[in-house]
Amino acid sequence: MIGGRARNWVKVIWVCTILTALYLPILSVLLASLANTRYMRFPHKVWSLDAYRGAAADYTTVTLHVISLQIAVWVVLLSVVLGTLGAMAYARYDWRGRTLFQKMLVLPIFFPQPVLGLALLLSMSALGIAPSWKTAVVAHAVWIVPIVTLVISIRLFGYDVAQEEAAFDLGASRWQVAREVTFPALWPGIFSGALFAFLLSWSNLPLSIYTSGADTPLPLWLFSRTATNYSPLVPAIAVIGTFVSGLVVLALLLLRRVLSRAAN
Amino acid sequence: MMRRNPGFWFALPLIAAMLLFFAAPLVIVVWFSLMPPRSFDLTTDFGLQNYQSAFADGYGPPLMWSLIGATLTTAITAALAWPTAKILHRHAGRWASIVTALIALPIFISESVRLFGLSVFLMPGGGILAGTLKALFDVQIGTILNTRFAALLGMVYIHFPFMLFPMLLGVGMIPADRIEAAQDLGAGRWAILREVELPLAAPGLLVGGLLTFVLCLGANAEAAILGGRAVTVITAAIEQRFNYAQDWPMGAALTVLVILVTAALVFPAVRRIDLNRIIRR
Amino acid sequence: MTKSPAALSLTGLTKRFGAMTAVDDISIDIREGEFFTIVGPSGSGKSTLVRLLAGLEAPTSGRLHLRGLDITAMPANRRPTAMVFQSLALFDHRSVGQNIEFAMKMKGVAPEARRLRALELLRLVRLPESYYARPVTQCSGGERQRVALARALGSDPEILFFDEPLSAIDYRLRKTLEVELKELHQRTGKTFIYITHSLEEAMVLSDRIAIMRAGRFEQIGTPDEIYRHPTSRFVASFMGEVNILAVSQTPAGPVFADLECAAPEAAGAFAVLRPESLRPDASAPVTFAATVTQKLMLGSRTQFHLRAGQAALIAEIAAGSGASLSLGETARFGFDPADIAWVQA
Numbered sequence: 008m009i010g011g012r013a014r015n016w017v018k019v020i021w022v023c024t025i026l027t028a029l030y031l032p033i034l035s036v037l038l039a040s041l042a043n044t045r046y047m048r049f050p051h052k053v054w055s056l057d058a059y060r061g062a063a064a065d066y067t068t069v070t071l072h073v074i075s076l077q078i079a080v081w082v083v084l085l086s087v088v089l090g091t092l093g094a095m096a097y098a099r100y101d102w103r104g105r106t107l108f109q110k111m112l113v114l115p116i117f118f119p120q121p122v123l124g125l126a127l128l129l130s131m132s133a134l135g136i137a138p139s140w141k142t143a144v145v146a147h148a149v150w151i152v153p154i155v156t157l158v159i160s161i162r163l164f165g166y167d168v169a170q171e172e173a174a175f176d177l178g179a180s181r182w183q184v185a186r187e188v189t190f191p192a193l194w195p196g197i198f199s200g201a202l203f204a205f206l207l208s209w210s211n212l213p214l215s216i217y218t219s220g221a222d223t224p225l226p227l228w229l230f231s232r233t234a235t236n237y238s239p240l241v242p243a244i245a246v247i248g249t250f251v252s253g254l255v256v257l258a259l260l261l262l263r264r265v266l267s268r269a270a271n
Numbered sequence: 272m273m274r275r276n277p278g279f280w281f282a283l284p285l286i287a288a289m290l291l292f293f294a295a296p297l298v299i300v301v302w303f304s305l306m307p308p309r310s311f312d313l314t315t316d317f318g319l320q321n322y323q324s325a326f327a328d329g330y331g332p333p334l335m336w337s338l339i340g341a342t343l344t345t346a347i348t349a350a351l352a353w354p355t356a357k358i359l360h361r362h363a364g365r366w367a368s369i370v371t372a373l374i375a376l377p378i379f380i381s382e383s384v385r386l387f388g389l390s391v392f393l394m395p396g397g398g399i400l401a402g403t404l405k406a407l408f409d410v411q412i413g414t415i416l417n418t419r420f421a422a423l424l425g426m427v428y429i430h431f432p433f434m435l436f437p438m439l440l441g442v443g444m445i446p447a448d449r450i451e452a453a454q455d456l457g458a459g460r461w462a463i464l465r466e467v468e469l470p471l472a473a474p475g476l477l478v479g480g481l482l483t484f485v486l487c488l489g490a491n492a493e494a495a496i497l498g499g500r501a502v503t504v505i506t507a508a509i510e511q512r513f514n515y516a517q518d519w520p521m522g523a524a525l526t527v528l529v530i531l532v533t534a535a536l537v538f539p540a541v542r543r544i545d546l547n548r549i550i551r552r
Numbered sequence: 553m554t555k556s557p558a559a560l561s562l563t564g565l566t567k568r569f570g571a572m573t574a575v576d577d578i579s580i581d582i583r584e585g586e587f588f589t590i591v592g593p594s595g596s597g598k599s600t601l602v603r604l605l606a607g608l609e610a611p612t613s614g615r616l617h618l619r620g621l622d623i624t625a626m627p628a629n630r631r632p633t634a635m636v637f638q639s640l641a642l643f644d645h646r647s648v649g650q651n652i653e654f655a656m657k658m659k660g661v662a663p664e665a666r667r668l669r670a671l672e673l674l675r676l677v678r679l680p681e682s683y684y685a686r687p688v689t690q691c692s693g694g695e696r697q698r699v700a701l702a703r704a705l706g707s708d709p710e711i712l713f714f715d716e717p718l719s720a721i722d723y724r725l726r727k728t729l730e731v732e733l734k735e736l737h738q739r740t741g742k743t744f745i746y747i748t749h750s751l752e753e754a755m756v757l758s759d760r761i762a763i764m765r766a767g768r769f770e771q772i773g774t775p776d777e778i779y780r781h782p783t784s785r786f787v788a789s790f791m792g793e794v795n796i797l798a799v800s801q802t803p804a805g806p807v808f809a810d811l812e813c814a815a816p817e818a819a820g821a822f823a824v825l826r827p828e829s830l831r832p833d834a835s836a837p838v839t840f841a842a843t844v845t846q847k848l849m850l851g852s853r854t855q856f857h858l859r860a861g862q863a864a865l866i867a868e869i870a871a872g873s874g875a876s877l878s879l880g881e882t883a884r885f886g887f888d889p890a891d892i893a894w895v896q897a
Contacts, residue, residue: 018358022370025355025431029377032388032428035399039391047394049402093285100278108282110541115293117481117537119489121506122529125513127292129523130299133313149292156285210381212492217510226381233387233496242391245384252379451608452641454628456655456707466654470645 040242058243067228068244072251074140075224078215079208081144082151086204089148090155091197097156098163112153120150124217131218138220146218147208154207155200162196198263202256209252297530303523310520321524330525333508336419338532340494340504341487344426345480348434351427352479356438371439378432386425386496390416393497417499425493430486434479441475442468474544481540485533505529557620559584559743560605560711565614567600574600576767577614582711582745587737589746589754591790592764598747599638601764602713605745606635618710629658634709636717640700642688648674648699649684655707673702676739678732694725701733705740714746718753730756751790755779763787784897788824795825795865810863811840820894827855829891830867832877836886843882858885 039047043057062068096102097109115123127146131138170192174184212226219227225248232241305317308324325331355374359367377385392399395414404410415421445468453467469476491506505525512522558581567575574597582588592598603609605616607628616624623631634655643651652670653661661669671681677698683691688699697717704712718726734757737744748754754761755775763770763778763786771783782788785796799818800809806818815823816838833839842865846857850868856877858865867885877883 018362021354022358025351026370026373028428029374029431031399032385032392033377033380034388035392036384036388038399039388046397047391047402048397049391049399050406089285089288092281096278096282096285100276100281102276102278102282104282105278108286111289112285113541114537115289117485117533117541119485119506119529119533121489121491122509122526122533123293123489125506125509125522125526126296126300126530129303129513129519129526130296132519133299133303133311145292149289152285152288206379210379210384212381212383213489226383229381229387230383230492230496233383233390241387245381245387249380249384446639446641448637448639448641449643451628452635452637452643452703453654455606455608455631455633455635456703457629457658458654459629459658462658466657467643473645 036242036245040239040246042239045238058239059247061240062243062247065240068247071223071225071228071244072248074219074222075209075226075248078140078143078147078219078224079205082147082208083201083204085144085148086152086155087197087201089152090159090200090204091193093152093156094159094163094193094196098160099166099168112156115149115153116157118150120211120213121216123149124214128217138218140219140222140224143215143219143222143224146214147211150211150214151204151207155204158200158203159193159196162193162199166192198259202259205255205259206252209248209255300523300526300530303520304527306520306523308520309518321520322528324521325524325528328521330505330508333503333505334525334528336502337488337490337505337529340423340426340490340502341484343423344430344487345434345484347423347427348431348483349438349476349480351431352435352438355435356442359439360442374432374435382429382492383496385429386492389425389428390496393421416497417501419498419502422494422498422502425497426487426490429490429493430483433486434483437475437479437482438472439475441472441479444475445471477540477544481536484536488529488533557617558582559586559619560745561617561620562605563615563617565601565604565616566612567597567604567609568612573767575604575611578767578769579614580762580769580772582743585741585743587734587744587746587757587759588762589748589758589760590762590764591748591751591754593749596764597767598749598764599715602635602715602745602747605711606633606713607631608635632707632710633713634704634707634711635713635715636700636704638715638717638719640696640717642696642700642703644687644689646688647684648679648686648688648691651688651699652702652706654703670702670706673705676705676736677702693721694729697721697729701736709742711743711745714744716747716749719749726753733757751778752792763790780893782824782893782895784895785822785824788893788895793827793866795823795827795830795863797823797825797863799823808863810861812861813838813840815889817889818894820896822895822897824893824895825887825891827866827868828853829887830858830865830885831869831887832867832883833886834884837888839884839886841882842885844877844879847877847879860885 038049040058041054041056042048042051043053043055044051093112096105097112124146127142127149128138131142136142170188171184174188179187210226211224212230215224215227216230223231225244229241229245229248299313302313304321305319306312306314306321307316307318308321359371393414393416395401395412395416398414398416401412401414404412415424449467449471450463453463458466489506491504491510494502494504494507505528509522509525509529512518512525516522560582562578562580562582565575565578566573576597578601590598590601600609604611607623607626607630611624614624615622618632643654646654649667649670652673653666656666656669667684671684674681674683679695679698679702683695683699688696691699700717718729721729730753733744737757746754746757751761751763755778758775760772760774761778762772765786771778771787773781778787779791782791788794788796797808797810797815799806799815799821804814806815807813808815808823840860842858842860844856845859845864848855848857849871852871853868854871856867856869858867865885
């Protein structure tokens with residue numbers, strides 16, 4: 008076609024612009040963390056890692072990570088258990104209430120998160136439950152469990168149930184079928200679901216704002232310190248926190264590789 | 272003996288959890304919204320006075336700002352995501368996968384980190400953009416920080432991937448031969464978009480649009496970090512009622528209003544969309 | 553000499569994808585009102601060729617004229633041609649009527665006029681008018697074929713292209729649709745250009761057939777010419793089961809190398825012999841001994857698989873016309889050299 012080359016350039020430029028726009032703010036955080044002055048004066052007169060030294064020496068850094076990790080681990084466990092069972096009901100079995108179940112399940116996803124957090128805060132206060140990291144786990148789970156259920160279901164849709172029948176036919180017990188056929192088919196979905204759950208919980212701000220009480224997870228601390236009491240410590244901890252979540256994902260991927268090698 | 276299908280038993284834990292932690296809190300919120308102002312107990316003393324005073328006390332504007340923000344963000348992200356989705360689908364391959372992964376990655380970086388980044392980028396004087404321009408070209412620029420526009424920019428920035436990914440699924444539902452057939456039958460670029468591409472991609476567009484709109488409806492971090500005091504969104508208004516004014520019934524009534532708007536949009540859409548069909552691919 | 557310009561005229565049409573040449577320098581004139589069929593195996597470039605003609609691909613070089621008008625650079629949506637796609641490519645989100653009216657809607661024809669024409673087309677393709685409002689997703693395979701045909705006709709095209717539209721249909725329905733297509737061609741008088749991998753289908757439908765191989769036309773001719781005088785083994789092999797015998801030259805004259813018998817009046821390097829020309833007849837002009845290795849009943853005929861020297865041959869005999877040969881039996885078979893089609897390559 009005429010002008011095909013020009014059109015391709017327009018496309019390349021468009022995609023590059025989108026990517027640049029998405030990553031400039033993230034890069035900005037990194038740049039901001041390399042200052043040693045209390046007020047941002049970019050370009051920095053002195054580029055330094057002082058903020059990281061400060062963050063490493065500050066016990067707050069550890070506390071924030073521990074709280075975020077605590078919440079994320081519980082959310083992952085809840086999501087994997089409920090999500091796997093839910094995915095079986097969503098995609099594997101045909102049952103009477105399935106269509107309704109499928110439609111109701113997506114409602115929490117299509118719900119404004121801060122409003123969900125506020126609703127949970129109000130009802131817990133009404134029931135006399137003090138908000139803490141535990142209530143944050145519940146809030147996260149309400150939003151994340153349905154997502155994980157869908158992620159696992161995607162894998163299950165491609166699954167041929169006749170494989171289980173074949174295993175039965177070949178003399179496997181119910182338990183053996185689950186272990187040898189069903190679980191291996193589900194495993195990739197469960198793994199991606201767990202990754203999703205961890206990352207979504209670790210980075211979540213809108214649900215944590217109203218439900219975590221006195222326990223402050225990482226994103227909430229960053230949010231409040233951005234508005235007041237800014238120092239280069241804020242971007243430094245933001246970078247560290249993002250880095251830690253990357254490390255956790257890497258560790259999980261490594262773990263999967265080790266497990267699958269052990270299985271073979 | 273009655274035997275239920277195993278599907279029901281597999282669904283049961285999830286159903287129980289959702290009733291307990293999603294449906295029940297919403298019921299409590301609705302209940303509270305019907306209580307007399309500034310009460311802290313759930314009684315049977317129902318009344319609608321909170322709703323009556325919601326608009327009289329000036330909570331209309333925050334709700335309106337949230338609706339306007341959500342509408343604009345949905346429209347802008349859709350306009351940006353459509354060409355992107357078309358390009359990524361058309362040139363599927365290694366590069367497209369890498370670009371797709373790069374677009375997905377920021378979702379997993381906390382929005383407080385990214386919004387903070389956007390604010391230091393836009394900051395006047397010593398901000399990343401202003402500072403760089405000053406140092407390199409000796410150009411002084413102002414800032415859009417602490418305006419409604421900045422808040423909108425933040426909303427678009429945060430929600431773009433939420434629009435793009437459902438849209439990618441939608442664009443994937445357009446078979447190439449349908450476009451060729453339309454072309455062959457005399458359809459121009461716009462006619463193809465209107466008659467073939469948009470209807471065939473509709474499920475993806477609807478999911479993306481709905482998700483973006485609903486997430487934006489509750490969004491308050493963008494307005495707080497980037498908008499300064501330029502705009503009060505509904506979530507901020509509710510929080511103010513709950514925490515500072517200690518008027519739970521009023522906060523609950525405002526929450527119910529947001530939930531009603533959400534439900535009015537989500538219920539008809541969820542009834543129409545066959546999510547299985549989108550996911551199954 | 554004045555001659556009306558060809559309906560479609562291809563001049564040196566070539567399409568390359570990287571190092572691969574899909575369509576290699578094809579030139580041909582297609583006459584007004586002709587049913588022209590291009591037959592080739594998969595990968596022969598026939599689909600690419602029809603996509604070039606429809607304007608869905610741009611040629612690497614060469615020109616394309618429609619009634620003398622150069623349309624090489626004209627995009628598909630402005631060409632007065634229409635295609636029936638292999639997948640049919642029906643708009644599943646629209647009704648039967650909306651599908652048929654699509655091209656008219658694009659041209660801005662008024663709704664009422666569109667509807668009348670659509671109903672007329674429904675009758676033409678033998679679908680009841682009640683199908684007008686039906687979603688295409690509720691149509692059967694054969695009905696979808698007819699809707700696709702009506703949709704293409706709805707653009708009132710000068711030329712209709714068909715990209716193997718019947719390839720995914722079962723045998724009986726295909727036969728019915730072939731007849732209907734032929735009748736439709738006669739009734740509308742339009743130029744049809746048809747792509748298929750089945751020479752049998754081409755024989756039934758066409759005025760002229762082009763056999764395509766590796767981006768080029770191997771042979772062009774009427775069904776009768778192709779059937780009687782294939783110019784190569786490639787074309788002959790397209791006709792289904794045929795016997796191909798290599799001829800070699802010896803001091804004693806040409807012989808059928810595999811059969812070890814003389815090849816009188818050899819007019820080419822290979823002899824193409826139809827199964828029905830081979831008979832268990834010791835008095836035929838050319839005879840040889842053959843052993844029956846397989847015997848298949850084909851209804852009206854009986855097929856014998858034979859081994860004669862190095863050659864494996866196929867003979868077909870009308871059922872009931874004697875020859876009660878059984879498996880493993882050796883007998884003398886023969887043929888008349890007049891039945892041979894000679895090819896050079």
